[in-house]
Amino acid sequence: MSYEIHIKTKSSSSHLHDQDSLTDKGAAEEEHAGNCSHSSDEIVEFAPPDAKYAWFIAAASFCNMASAIGIQNAFGVYQEYYLNDLYRDDSAVAISWISTLSTFCMCFGSIVTGKLTDKFGFRITCFAGAIMCGVALILASFAHTLWQLILAQGIMLGLGSALILSPSMSIVAQWHVKHRILATGIAVSGCGLGGMVLTGAAQIMMGNIGYRWSLRVLGLLVASVSGSMSLIYKRRVSASRNSNTKLLYSLCKDVRFLCISSAVTLVNMGGYEPTLYVPTAVAMGGGSRATSSDIVLMLNAGIAAGCILSSPLSAVLGPLTANMLSNIISFVLIFVFLQGVKTIAGYFVFSAMFGALSSIYLAINTDILAKEFGTHVIATSAGLSMACCGIGVLIGIPVQGTLYETYDRPLNRFTAVTAWAGACFALASVCYTALRIIVVRRTKVSFFSKV
Numbered sequence: 001m002s003y004e005i006h007i008k009t010k011s012s013s014s015h016l017h018d019q020d021s022l023t024d025k026g027a028a029e030e031e032h033a034g035n036c037s038h039s040s041d042e043i044v045e046f047a048p049p050d051a052k053y054a055w056f057i058a059a060a061s062f063c064n065m066a067s068a069i070g071i072q073n074a075f076g077v078y079q080e081y082y083l084n085d086l087y088r089d090d091s092a093v094a095i096s097w098i099s100t101l102s103t104f105c106m107c108f109g110s111i112v113t114g115k116l117t118d119k120f121g122f123r124i125t126c127f128a129g130a131i132m133c134g135v136a137l138i139l140a141s142f143a144h145t146l147w148q149l150i151l152a153q154g155i156m157l158g159l160g161s162a163l164i165l166s167p168s169m170s171i172v173a174q175w176h177v178k179h180r181i182l183a184t185g186i187a188v189s190g191c192g193l194g195g196m197v198l199t200g201a202a203q204i205m206m207g208n209i210g211y212r213w214s215l216r217v218l219g220l221l222v223a224s225v226s227g228s229m230s231l232i233y234k235r236r237v238s239a240s241r242n243s244n245t246k247l248l249y250s251l252c253k254d255v256r257f258l259c260i261s262s263a264v265t266l267v268n269m270g271g272y273e274p275t276l277y278v279p280t281a282v283a284m285g286g287g288s289r290a291t292s293s294d295i296v297l298m299l300n301a302g303i304a305a306g307c308i309l310s311s312p313l314s315a316v317l318g319p320l321t322a323n324m325l326s327n328i329i330s331f332v333l334i335f336v337f338l339q340g341v342k343t344i345a346g347y348f349v350f351s352a353m354f355g356a357l358s359s360i361y362l363a364i365n366t367d368i369l370a371k372e373f374g375t376h377v378i379a380t381s382a383g384l385s386m387a388c389c390g391i392g393v394l395i396g397i398p399v400q401g402t403l404y405e406t407y408d409r410p411l412n413r414f415t416a417v418t419a420w421a422g423a424c425f426a427l428a429s430v431c432y433t434a435l436r437i438i439v440v441r442r443t444k445v446s447f448f449s450k451v
Helices: 051-071 075-086 092-109 111-121 123-138 146-175 180-208 209-229 244-253 254-268 273-284 290-318 317-339 342-357 360-373 373-410 415-443
Strands: 005-011 017-019 030-033 039-045
Touching: 005 373, 017 180, 051 075, 051 092, 051 123, 051 146, 051 209, 051 290, 075 092, 075 146, 075 180, 075 209, 075 273, 075 290, 092 111, 092 146, 092 373, 111 123, 111 146, 111 317, 111 373, 123 146, 123 209, 123 254, 146 180, 146 209, 146 360, 146 373, 180 209, 180 244, 180 290, 180 360, 209 244, 209 360, 244 254, 254 360, 254 373, 254 415, 273 342, 273 373, 273 415, 290 317, 317 342, 317 360, 317 415, 342 360, 360 373, 373 415
Parallel strands: none
Antiparallel strands: 005 039, 017 030
């Protein structure tokens, strides 16, 4: 017997609905204040939340994140090779456009993946992204100029990753309610673990078969792993039939979403400084290329740990508090600890701590979006949030490249880019603090409550 529940939802100018309270019997909705246009929408549940299949979804999402997004986190190995060997006569700003456009397209492209997912489903959307990522890496292996790399390893790889990133995060949030942060954390930890494995693999292959063949092998790997895992995806809740444009407009007017979007924009404006410049700092400090690659491995290990730890931290502190505190500590790490690091061992310690703390928001934000705005619109809200991350990347990486070229590279230091990253995390902490205050006042609980 098939499982199917029909629920009527009505959104008005003063309400956005949360479907998390639905049980196997189809329990009543919870309403959260927000902004949305007048409309009526029938949400259909095809399966109960927290079913056994939900963990297959989480496992498939983990594999997708590990391959398609992990390859993005492994770019530091190629960045160091392009900067110090292959394109040593080109500026750091020009080379940084590869990672800038790749990450921007991956994040900002998520603004349309919600609509694509609603129309074609999670399975087809992510499968198309897997094929695009594989082809992009293979094409990059045939590039002989920097602009060709920017097109292939930058724009095309980023667009392919966009078709995987937001759907893989939102589908986990759709299937899980009770253990949403844990399941999302497990899935997103694939970004870090995949980055570790692929960084090590790229490092070994570049030394044995050359960087061109390493890109080809990784392209085939990403296409095969993500392509097969995407076939496991299926929708638990029907897509919202409300206008996607109206929904985006409603979210952009909501002060809670503005706090979240501002925070993730700022985090991504500064968050890539350790990934892109700490390996270079290690190389300049006498470390080998292998040691620089190990720094990238340590960052990815920290990311994986942070994603897993986001669930117990949220259980103890509350998701909003955990987000706020992790950003404050990240700011202190960058402004105080990183500025004073002079040894390779210190860079390893920083990379592990920063990777863990700066990635906690990845799982927690998805839970916050689902609770505040509803699981039936999670693909759109998560996609718009990821688009804001893309804006942060587009602003942050070129600015850091300019700061490095102008103030740091001539003096063999990293003071300017570090100060920029620290300032961004400081402002992000302010946004998360404001979000917590708004939610506390809205729910009329004590400021010291676990929220």
